[in-house]
Amino acid sequence: MISQFFVLSQRGDNIVFRDYRGEVPKGSAEIFFRKVKFWKEDGQEEAPPVFNVDGVNYFHVKVVGLLFVATTRANVSPSLVLELLQRIARVIKDYVGVLNEDSIRKNFVLVYELLDEVIDFGFVQTTSTELLKSYIFNEPIILDSARLSSIGPTGLFMQGTKRMPGTAVTKSVVASEPGGRKREEIFVDIIEKISVTFSSSGYILTSEIDGTIQMKSYLTGNPEIRLALNEDLSIGRGGGSAYDYRSSFGSGAVILDDCNFHESVRLDNFEVDKTLTLVPPDGEFPVMNYRMTQEFKPPFRINALIEEAGALKAEVILKIFAEFPSNITSNTIAVQMPLPKYTIRASFELEPGAVGQTTDFKEANKRLEWGLKKIVGGSEHTLRARLTFSPEAHGNITKESGPVSMTFTIPMYNSSRLQVKYLQIAKKSGTYNPYRWVRYVTLANSYVARI
Template identity: 90%
Template sequence: MLPFQGCYGFVHRDPSVVNAMDFKVGASILRSSSRLGKRSTNAFKSHKEAERRRRQRINAHLSTLRSLLPSVTKTDKASLLAKVVHHVKELISQAAQVARQDGDGFCSGSSGGGGGGSEPEKYCAFPGESDEATLSYCDGEAKTMRVSVCCENRPGLNWELSQAIRLVRGRAVRAEMMTVGGLTKCVVVLQWASGGGGDEEARILRRALKAVVENRVSGCGLGQNVDGVNYFHVKVVGLLFVATTRVNVSPSLVLELLQRIARVIKDYLGILNEDSLRKNFVLVYELLDEVIDFGYVQTTSTELLKSYVFNEPIVVDAGRLQPLNPAAIFMQGTKRMPGTAVTKSVVANEPGGRKREEIFVDIIEKISVTFSSSGYILTSEIDGTIQMKSYLTGNPEIRLALNEDLSIGRGSGRSVYDYRSSYGSGAVILDDCNFHESVRLDSFDLDRTLTLVPPDGEFPVMNYRLTQEFKPPFRINTLIEEAGAVKAEVILKISAEFPSSITANTIAVQMPLPKYTTRATFELEPGAIGQTTDFKEANKRLEWGLKKIVGGSEHTLRAKLTFSQELHGNITKEAGPVSMTFTIPMYNASRLQVKYLQIAKKSNTYNPYRWVRYVTQANSYVARI
């Protein structure tokens, strides 16, 4: 026996034991190799996922670069990076050139007002990372100031900046603008008008520029608070009526007050526009003094104000004025309403000192309809009002009868889609309505008659809303097709679905076009008269105007579009929807009618004039493409 045999493992063992040990060793090796395989697979999957995320980040950054570069379509990565390098070099060169310029490029001075011996102030026209608005006086004899605004680029920014400058009666003499990466910097040099340029104007301008930077100009709504003062305004026929207060009051109260003040002024002046207000300033001032006394509202009733305000207005000739509403086209046919129907004052007398006894009742409806791309009606609504204007002396009692089958509430479940005519029969189903405080409803449930003693001036007798089905006056069909790589054709068709005895006036159709549209040519139907077409390149919009449309007729417009780049995707998603505005005299879609207008007689010879007119206007008339 060798002495060291056991040390090297050559020990004699039982064969069965050796086989068992070999099996265990083999199993252990297999388990080890299996664990190594799982680790390798997991590592491979993790590496693959990391590589995928890295490619996504690269592609996202490349897309961002592609969107930042001007006039770049989809290109490969190498060309894109080459253009980025070239563009960055150009920006560096421009920045170096601007940095070498001194304040003489625009004006020189300092924020403290600028003295003759101060060094020129350098500026950079590139937008910074933060929003800011700065003012600085320029050197020289004339009162000039440099205005700098840096903020996020958005539509209407130039208009907001110009409005801020007009607020202080400044005149822009030079301007520069630069937009980089969605940020815009505007530098404007303005001169003050005579007597301007003081600290007060600078303070107002600085506050206005702050509102521009904070984007509070276009989104301020009807009321806002500035330095503790609440400002409220309403717009009536192009005129702004503004109220200010430091007290925390209800905005609805102030807005309603402004509307009533506008109504009272219109009752007295007859015509509500800038010319009539300027010529009757003393009368308007006297009316405001009676309506509001030391900040407290006294009355807005024209009837009560006639007891305190006796001055007659200076009448403005309505014949040379452009109509601000469709009042001039309310009546059609052989019997027309006098031209002074809407522009007549409730206090002015006729020539010769006599006053004509007459009363006007207007049924005005504003339609909101949304059509789907296939022509089906998605939403439809009518907002209507019965407006009355009385020139009757003594305020006699009036009985106003409506449709006998008038229903209020949606529980009836009936449809009014069986349109016959503007004067036809059929159920009229209103969702809800409200009445003026002077209306008595004693017999309304019985025979649908309203009894009232009309106050002086113009007032709404009844407001109503209808969302049941009704036949819209117009149908709009739109078709847009690609006519090549950079061309498309648009076909607009309007169908008037009301009787031929009725004519719609002042029709305007608008359609937004793709933002890369550069040109549009139009083709009207043969024999078209009184139609205009235009392509607004600034806001990429197609406009089609028609002077009048007779009921039952159809009109078609073809437009050929040219684009600055090839079409990608669905063009219908980048165009539309088509919107339409119109006015239809002597027509109402709801078929609400005034059956008779009865006035209590003072004597057998008392027979005032009665005028009833209907008009339908488009509130939101939209057709999707």
């Protein structure tokens, strides 16, 4: 049970506000934003997703730069409310096509209609895009695609001058194409979030992939779909050691530790030919979620070194090796490294001819930041930083530095080798041939190198 729901911009502007029960003061949005913006508790830089102020529980998630917030005085499950906020964001995106401040403001009548159907007097009714279509009567106002920024999810599928169609991100599930026609197409995205920890000598200590096969269908009549995965796909390890990489069973095969499927998926032939059969509901939904800890080749290797370079000085050397093919390009790479608390200055030296790279020293939290616009597979990049320390007593600089963390996005690449072999759609007629798009993207979840 929630009392209020609101959406705030990065500036704190109230884009959407709905008070369901009248139990929480009207100024809660301002209280929340000031608390989040100037959070100084528990030694953390950012506010946690759940906190309490004056007896009011605030729950929030950040989606594409927007803050989705719920408040209540009741003692409710935090995971339930956080999941609800994520689902509300997904439903709004399904209906307005693209989720940003401009699209919500232009479709505020539709958004409020959705909120009134999703939540009634603070209680959740449904978050199913398909079920809501029976109760929603307002048409979305679709933004001109030329005004959309390419830095959003659509931009994940940029490959040099080639561009994978990103219309699944910007299309509404209820709007028609100009002329009243609806383009028949289906999008399948394999999204993998990688967690890797490297030792100081470069060995892999832990590695894990959290993946999802995401589908968004614009097929009229909801035809049956067959989705075929790798023939050598195995679920579970059959009681073997999770780190027994010498077994012939693990060589070349795709072995998932565990997985779960959407309720619409039928697994009649999965054990035989690794085929998923489903009738896709409207909107975006996960066909399959999976986890993998089998040894895989990480897309990047990080080498980090810090050593003294004279009195009150030290030098940091960071090297990044791109271990993926040269026809693949990673973008929006960010590297961070905490420095000793007595660091007062840092100067940087990039490799000769470096383009699209930025460096910064955040003096407030003593952190080195290195940004790279893109990295081509097979390349290597180096950053040297010269540090100056204050005269105060200091200990072991290696122990007081790091670890190095990295975030990145790699379109059209996945480390697990899980692939969609074919996407078969039941034909309504001999001329029925809808567009099929299968896309891959790898993201960093927790990518860390110890020093």
